[in-house]
Structures are given as structure tokens and as C-alpha cells.
Amino acid sequence: xxxxxxxxxxxxxxxxxxxxxxxxxxxxxxxxxxxxxxxxxxxxxxxxxxxxxxxxxxxxxxxxxxxxxxxxxxxxxxxxxxxxxxxxxxxxxxxxxxxxxxxxxxxxxxxxxxxxxxxxxxxxxxxxxxxx
Amino acid sequence: xxxxxxxxxxxxxxxxxxxxxxxxxxxxxxxxxxxxxxxxxxxxxxxxxxxxxxxxxxxxxxxxxxxxxxxxxxxxxxxxxxxxxxxxxxxxxxxxxxxxxxxxxxxxxxxxxxxxxxxxxxxxxxxxxxxxxxxxxxxxxxxxxxxxxxxxxxxxxxxxxxxxxxxxxxxxxxxxxxxxxxxxxxxxxxxxxxxxxxxxx
Numbered sequence: 001x002x003x004x005x006x007x008x009x010x011x012x013x014x015x016x017x018x019x020x021x022x023x024x025x026x027x028x029x030x031x032x033x034x035x036x037x038x039x040x041x042x043x044x045x046x047x048x049x050x051x052x053x054x055x056x057x058x059x060x061x062x063x064x065x066x067x068x069x070x071x072x073x074x075x076x077x078x079x080x081x082x083x084x085x086x087x088x089x090x091x092x093x094x095x096x097x098x099x100x101x102x103x104x105x106x107x108x109x110x111x112x113x114x115x116x117x118x119x120x121x122x123x124x125x126x127x128x129x130x131x132x
Numbered sequence: 133x134x135x136x137x138x139x140x141x142x143x144x145x146x147x148x149x150x151x152x153x154x155x156x157x158x159x160x161x162x163x164x165x166x167x168x169x170x171x172x173x174x175x176x177x178x179x180x181x182x183x184x185x186x187x188x189x190x191x192x193x194x195x196x197x198x199x200x201x202x203x204x205x206x207x208x209x210x211x212x213x214x215x216x217x218x219x220x221x222x223x224x225x226x227x228x229x230x231x232x233x234x235x236x237x238x239x240x241x242x243x244x245x246x247x248x249x250x251x252x253x254x255x256x257x258x259x260x261x262x263x264x265x266x267x268x269x270x271x272x273x274x275x276x277x278x279x280x281x282x283x284x285x286x287x288x289x290x291x292x293x294x295x296x297x298x299x300x301x302x303x304x305x306x307x308x309x310x311x312x313x314x315x316x317x318x319x320x321x322x323x324x325x326x327x328x329x330x331x332x333x
Contacts, residue, residue: 034135
């Protein structure tokens with residue numbers, strides 16, 4: 001069994017990337033989880049408080065379900081998911097085989113702009129993660 | 133895969149309640165949710181059908197306090213027990229650290245227990261895990277039914293059917309009344325934490 005351990009330094013670097021690229025952009029809350037539903041780190045804009053532990057469990061389940069559906073239709077994966085609501089929306093994006101990035105945001109951010117930044121964040125986190 | 137955050141000193145541990153349909157996995161979690169309110173920070177999440185059967189999983193985060201300065205967060209999950217949901221059952225097992233196998237002690241459920249345990253074995257293999265290595269606790273549930281005149285398998289038979297090779301710790305229990313529900317939980321947490329410690333240090 002593999003155990004995931006992240007150092008304080010790694011978490012701080014990931015937190016800095018998330019804050020700089022997503023929270024400053026106006027994203028309400030951003031969570032990095034693993035596929036088993038554990039939280040690696042979570043950042044919010046301190047206005048919106050979510051129950052991130054339950055969220056992580058549900059998000060991992062949701063992503064795994066969609067992944068299984070992708071295989072049924074012959075796709076390797078659906079690497080991103082997007083749920084749109086009246087006030088807030090959720091964007092899921094796969095970082096690698098183990099990690100998932102989830103952003104919760106309101107109407108003031110355009111999906112396109114968010115996606116551009118998410119791609120950037122994923123690249124940076126991947127580089128950090130693979131160093132360990 | 134348990135997850136250890138060295139910055140915030142948090143260890144997240146995933147424990148899954150597994151077993152055949154209607155054996156009492158969700159009832160175990162509901163009892164824990166009612167009895168340990170002060171250790172539970174958020175609401176229990178249940179994804180179920182209109183008929184109150186588990187569709188995907190139940191989820192209950194449970195704070196265990198600190199060990200050597202680390203906050204231990206236990207994440208309790210159940211799987212859906214119905215035969216047709218094996219695909220989702222498998223998904224819940226991903227990254228599991230410890231398992232409670234809840235067996236239904238009713239005589240008529242004997243075969244279903246065995247089938248479910250076999251499938252657990254196969255499902256773990258698909259993640260390259262072994263049922264002989266994952267911390268496991270057996271729970272023989274519904275022993276209270278004996279008082280109501282419903283035929284119950286003696287523990288020796290259940291042990292022989294399910295636990296003769298695994299030799300896991302076991303408890304007779306009644307999830308409805310709570311009998312041995314905390315004991316099962318304590319045992320699985322202890323075995324899981326010990327196994328994580330062994331692998332880390």
C-alpha cells in the first residue's frame with residue numbers, strides 16, 4: 001500500500017500556487033484531493049466555508065463514477081467535469097492518476113478564464129509533486 | 133492510502149464497512165453518528181435510493197483526537213450491499229486502510245456472506261491489495277434476533293465459514309441496539325493505525 005505524505009514545504013508551495021492563480025482570481029474555494037477522497041490541501045477566500053471533508057469524499061466518488069462511464073463508452077477518460085448552478089459552479093480537473101483539483105466559484109468568473117488558470121495550476125503542481 | 137499532512141499534522145484514514153445487502157453497514161454508521169456526536173464535526177452523508185437502500189456510499193468523518201501530536205481523522209465509509217452495485221462497491225474500496233466485514237448472522241443469509249467476502253477478496257485484488265494484509269475486523273451482526281425467535285447461525289459456524297483462514301478479530305454485534313458497535317470500531321481503528329505506523333516507521 002502506498003502512503004501519501006506531503007512535506008510542509010510542498011503544501012506551502014501548492015497553497016501559494018492555488019492562492020495566486022485561483023483565489024486571487026475570485027474562486028470561492030479550491031481543494032486538492034486524492035482519488036480515495038483524502039484532502040491534500042484546501043484554500044478558500046474566507047467568506048465561504050464549506051464542509052470540505054464531505055466534499056472531498058463525494059467529489060472522489062463523483063469523479064470515479066464518471067471515469068468508469070468514460071471507459072464504458074470507449075474513452076480513456078473525461079479529464080474534466082463541470083457542474084453549473086444558479087449562483088455557484090464547480091469545476092473538476094484531473095492533475096494526474098492520483099490527484100484531483102476542484103474549484104468552486106460564482107457567476108463573476110468566466111469558465112474560460114478559470115480553465116486557462118486551472119491548466120497553469122495543474123502544470124505547476126505536477127512539477128512540484130513529481131519532484132518528491 | 134492514508135494521507136498524512138505534515139504541515140497541519142493531520143492523518144486521514146479510510147475505513148470501509150463491507151458486507152452483503154441489508155447486513156447493517158449503514159446501521160452501524162448511524163449508531164456511531166448518534167452516539168459519538170462530540171467527535172463528529174459534520175453531518176453524515178448518505179447517497180441512497182428512494183427505498184432507503186445505499187446507492188453509492190455513506191460517509192461519516194470521525195475525529196479521534198491526537199497521537200504523537202498528529203490529529204487523526206477517521207473517514208468511515210459503507211459500500212452499497214446489493215449484488216448489482218459491484219462497480220460502485222469497488223470504487224469505494226479505492227485507497228482503503230481498514231475494513232469491517234459485517235456479516236448477517238441470520239441462517240438464511242449464510243451463503244450471501246460467503247459470496248460477499250469472496251467478492252471483497254477479488255475487489256481488493258483489482259487494487260493489488262490482499263485481504264490477508266489489509267487490517268480487517270469481522271462483525272457478526274443481528275445477534276439480537278435470537279430473542280425474537282429468528283434462527284441465527286452460531287458464531288462457530290460463522291467463524292468457520294468466513295474467518296477460518298483470515299483469523300481476523302471478530303465481534304458478535306447488534307447494530308440496531310449498538311451492542312459491540314463501538315467495540316468493532318475501536319478494534320478496526322486500532323488495527324489500522326498500528327498497520328500504518330508499521331509501514332511508516
